[in-house]
Amino acid sequence: MAKICLCLTAKTLERNLEILNKYRKYADMAELRVDCLEPNERFLIRRFPEQTDMPVILTIRRDVDGGFFNSGEGSRINLMAQGLAYADTDRRRNFAYLDIEEDLNVPSLEEAARAFGTRIIRSSHNVKSSCVDLLGKIRSMRHSEDEIVKLVVPVNTTRDVLDLLRAGKECPGQEKILIALGHLGVYSRILAEQFGSFISYASAFSEPDTPVIAQGQLDIKELAKLYRFRSITTNTKVYGITGFPPNAARNLHFFNMIFGLEDIDSVYVPFPMDSLDTFMELAQELSVKGLSVTVPYKEAIIPFLEGQSPDVQNIKACNTLCHSPHGWMGANTEARGFSDSLLAFLGKSNLKRMRVTVIGAGGAARAVASELYRLGAKALILNRTVHKARNLASSYKFTWGGLDNRGIDMMDKYSDIIIQTTSAGMEGNDPGDPVAMYSFCGQESVMDLLYRSEKTDFLKRAADAGCRVQNGYDMFIRQAQFQYALFTGKEFPEYLMARLQMDSE
Ligand code: ATR
Numbered sequence: 264m265a266k267i268c269l270c271l272t273a274k275t276l277e278r279n280l281e282i283l284n285k286y287r288k289y290a291d292m293a294e295l296r297v298d299c300l301e302p303n304e305r306f307l308i309r310r311f312p313e314q315t316d317m318p319v320i321l322t323i324r325r326d327v328d329g330g331f332f333n334s335g336e337g338s339r340i341n342l343m344a345q346g347l348a349y350a351d352t353d354r355r356r357n358f359a360y361l362d363i364e365e366d367l368n369v370p371s372l373e374e375a376a377r378a379f380g381t382r383i384i385r386s387s388h389n390v391k392s393s394c395v396d397l398l399g400k401i402r403s404m405r406h407s408e409d410e411i412v413k414l415v416v417p418v419n420t421t422r423d424v425l426d427l428l429r430a431g432k433e434c435p436g437q438e439k440i441l442i443a444l445g446h447l448g449v450y451s452r453i454l455a456e457q458f459g460s461f462i463s464y465a466s467a468f469s470e471p472d473t474p475v476i477a478q479g480q481l482d483i484k485e486l487a488k489l490y491r492f493r494s495i496t497t498n499t500k501v502y503g504i505t506g507f508p509p510n511a512a513r514n515l516h517f518f519n520m521i522f523g524l525e526d527i528d529s530v531y532v533p534f535p536m537d538s539l540d541t542f543m544e545l546a547q548e549l550s551v552k553g554l555s556v557t558v559p560y561k562e563a564i565i566p567f568l569e570g571q572s573p574d575v576q577n578i579k580a581c582n583t584l585c586h587s588p589h590g591w592m593g594a595n596t597e598a599r600g601f602s603d604s605l606l607a608f609l610g611k612s613n614l615k616r617m618r619v620t621v622i623g624a625g626g627a628a629r630a631v632a633s634e635l636y637r638l639g640a641k642a643l644i645l646n647r648t649v650h651k652a653r654n655l656a657s658s659y660k661f662t663w664g665g666l667d668n669r670g671i672d673m674m675d676k677y678s679d680i681i682i683q684t685t686s687a688g689m690e691g692n693d694p695g696d697p698v699a700m701y702s703f704c705g706q707e708s709v710m711d712l713l714y715r716s717e718k719t720d721f722l723k724r725a726a727d728a729g730c731r732v733q734n735g736y737d738m739f740i741r742q743a744q745f746q747y748a749l750f751t752g753k754e755f756p757e758y759l760m761a762r763l764q765m766d767s768e
Pocket of ligand 1: 558561622623624625626627628646647648651684685686687697
């Protein structure tokens with residue numbers, strides 16, 4: 264079973280011990296990063312392991328390898344020797360592991376380590392997967408069979424992550440540590456078992472004096488608690504979220520919390536990527552069972568589907584993928600999530616005789632429009648890019664316009680319900696009110712599909728005018744419940760609703 268290793272990067276040994284004691288319950292082992300210590304503290308490292316009551320890795324990382332040590336190889340080797348000196352016959356009082364770079368050849372140091380049970384981690388940094396035969400390297404790097412190979416591979420593309428995954432899978436019997444360094448490899452830290460890595464390094468990011476030492480590294484509490492790292496095995500079913508969802512944290516929390524409470528052997532991870540084609544290969548290689556698909560992939564994913572639900576065919580956007588023996592099956596849970604949420608908000612069972620404005624004409628608006636049509640509403644679609652509004656409206660014989668004076672004037676006749684579906688306000692200084700020229704009269708029921716904050720500028724303005732308002736959190740929960748049912752084949756356990764609501768407040 265893969266282990267969580269807490270990286271200790273504070274400036275003093277005392278502080279490192281304090282951090283270790285605080286996060287001990289999440290860690291299986293610790294790495295003392297001697298290069299992060301103040302120079303005078305570095306001479307006191309020998310006594311550190313005996314105070315920790317857990318296996319400790321001794322690492323003195325050079326600046327050229329991404330560390331902070333720049334005082335020359337002679338003094339680095341001396342420090343390593345000091346860390347191993349006066350070895351105790353009780354091995355627990357010695358460093359359990361010594362990290363030695365591939366190019367450091369000091370047989371006396373290795374002998375000293377081996378004599379008292381300190382295992383050698385043979386590390387190699389900045390290994391470019393495009394230039395190196397990773398599998399060959401994993402197999403050949405060890406100086407002897409009892410060494411653990413550690414490869415740190417900077418990942419700039421999803422292809423780099425896939426190469427590392429494949430190389431790791433090719434040598435299942437060998438103890439190794441594989442690190443996909445960078446944001447695109449973040450899930451490899453959670454799925455260490457699947458990547459064939461013996462350790463996942465994590466840090467205590469809530470401590471102000473713990474610098475980020477490796478891109479993509481996770482917070483130890485998040486790794487242990489949110490992802491339940493210690494219960495992940497190669498049998499654990501893997502689910503995740505693709506794209507650039509600003510609210511991915513909600514999905515991660517939703518699914519992992521339910522998997523935990525229901526004791527389901529599954530994990531849900533973030534899948535950032537730079538290429539959908541390569542990612543789908545990787546998902547196959549990782550045996551991913553299901554995916555939540557977000558912006559900007561909801562349409563691009565459709566050619567990868569073997570089968571699609573009527574909703575996907577109709578809306579031409581897919582936000583849920585489930586793996587089946589025949590391939591990927593696509594569904595759209597946003598449509599029903601939206602309409603169930605809207606009807607509950609209004610206390611109605613249909614939208615007959617209701618006149619509705621939809622702001623936006625993207626994937627989310629398409630799901631909204633199809634449900635408005637199904638429920639009998641008449642709608643006006645307004646969009647910044649007018650031809651998209653026209654295209655969407657023509658599918659349902661709705662009216663359309665731009666986000667200009669003319670379009671805004673048309674809203675007066677479609678103002679029972681106003682639904683904001685655009686991503687306006689999610690980036691930079693964007694004010695988050697695409698219809699700022701519209702004056703609410705106070706009678707409108709207003710919904711914004713966004714839910715990052717309780718009220719967007721648009722919703723605040725509507726609420727101030729006396730309108731009933733709702734953000735997209737309820738819709739999110741409902742569509743996620745449908746997704747859960749598709750992923751697991753089980754109904755969403757209703758008793759968990761109260762728990763989720765509590766967490767959202
Ligand atoms: P989604 O699946 O979330 O709907 P999308 O398909 O990319 O994402 O659609 C984004 C929608 O938000 C579009 O209607 C887009 O308008 P354009 O078609 O003109 O691009 C709209 N949008 C994004 N940013 C906006 C902004 N700042 N002001 C107005 N509309 C915006």
